Amino acid sequence: MxxxxxxxxxxxxxxxxxxxxxxxxxxxxxxxxxxxxxxxxxxxxxxxxxxxxxxxxxxxxxxxIIGELPELPDEERIERFVGAGPKESILDGISDLLIAAIDTGELAGETGGDTSEVARAVQELHARRRALLKDNPELFALRMASMHQFEDALSTIIQRRLAHDDPALLDDAETLHQRARLVTYVSFAGMRHAWSCWADHGGVEPLADRLRSSFEQLQALGNHVR
Structure with a gap:
């Protein structure tokens, strides 16, 4: 170096x-x-x-106080996600998108294998923030408003992917919108699961690894209930 x-x-x-x-x-x-x-x-x-x-x-x-959310990666990565289907599982693609968002965002330096001292500091910050948001509905509302912005952005990208995989959906805007929302909600559940597991284990593993594991479990669950 x-x-x-x-x-x-x-x-x-x-x-x-x-x-x-x-x-x-x-x-x-x-x-x-x-x-x-x-x-x-x-x-x-x-x-x-x-x-x-x-x-x-x-x-x-x-x-x-409320902290920042990850931001979606650049348009090149988004286009790669949209054009990867239908051969690539949409959940796998979303997992890659969210990992890219983490790798290029503020959380990259926080969770990318730094010292145990930094990991403990990050863990303390998130634990204190969760307790504060729980006790202050107005702050929680601000956090959720920011989350909804990220959610809407992800849903728009998922609509593009679904329409690419099944062009017939372009003639049924309501079905396309509702299906994208459903996939978005499932994706957010996977992200929340990853975040909770990462925090519960002290934030010592890279958050991207935890996210990948949670989405793999989601994918396996989907295959199991078919």
């Missing part, structure tokens, strides 16, 4: 550590005081960053 690559890796680790510190400070303060009583200045002080640095990472204190 070159010096430039080592420096880039160090900067990325520092960036992720700063992001994690801000989120943990926000969650801790909100848990102690209630999120309405927490200011960005206070979060920045606890995280040992300036308010300006805070805004380099998050647009608001709410976004730091």
């Amino acid at each position: 070159s010096v430039a690559e080592e420096e880039l890796g160090l900067r990325e680790r520092k960036r992720l550590a700063t992001r994690r510190a801000i989120q943990l400070a926000a969650v801790e303060l909100a848990s102690e005081r209630g999120f309405d009583r927490v200011t960005i200045d206070e979060i920045s002080h606890v995280a040992n960053v300036s308010p300006r640095t805070f805004f380099n990472y998050f647009p608001s204190k709410e976004s730091a």
Whole structure:
């Protein structure tokens, strides 16, 4: 590895550590005081960053508290998914899409085989966040609103795949829409299962591996009930 690559890796680790510190400070303060009583200045002080640095990472204190969702990968990967059927199982394709989203998103550096200390910090952050969202319906609603945006984006892509596999569906928009929603809900169940298993085991394995395992179980279950 070159010096430039080592420096880039160090900067990325520092960036992720700063992001994690801000989120943990926000969650801790909100848990102690209630999120309405927490200011960005206070979060920045606890995280040992300036308010300006805070805004380099998050647009608001709410976004730091609820955390980010994975983003779908680039259009090239999406086109590959759409064009892979019907030979490729749609669940296998969605699994690959979600893994690509994790590998290119914020969670990549968090769960990609880093030190046990980082794994413990990530585990603590997610445990505290889950408890906070459980006790604050307004924050949970914000989280779910963000989740729905990701869900809608995934459903649109799944519609494209279903129409590619069965062009007759283009003449029945309602069936296409409802079938895509069903596949999306199943996919989200697999993603939630993967996330829960990963968190329950301390976040020590790569989240992508846990996601792949959960979708393999979904696929096996589908084959079993035929």
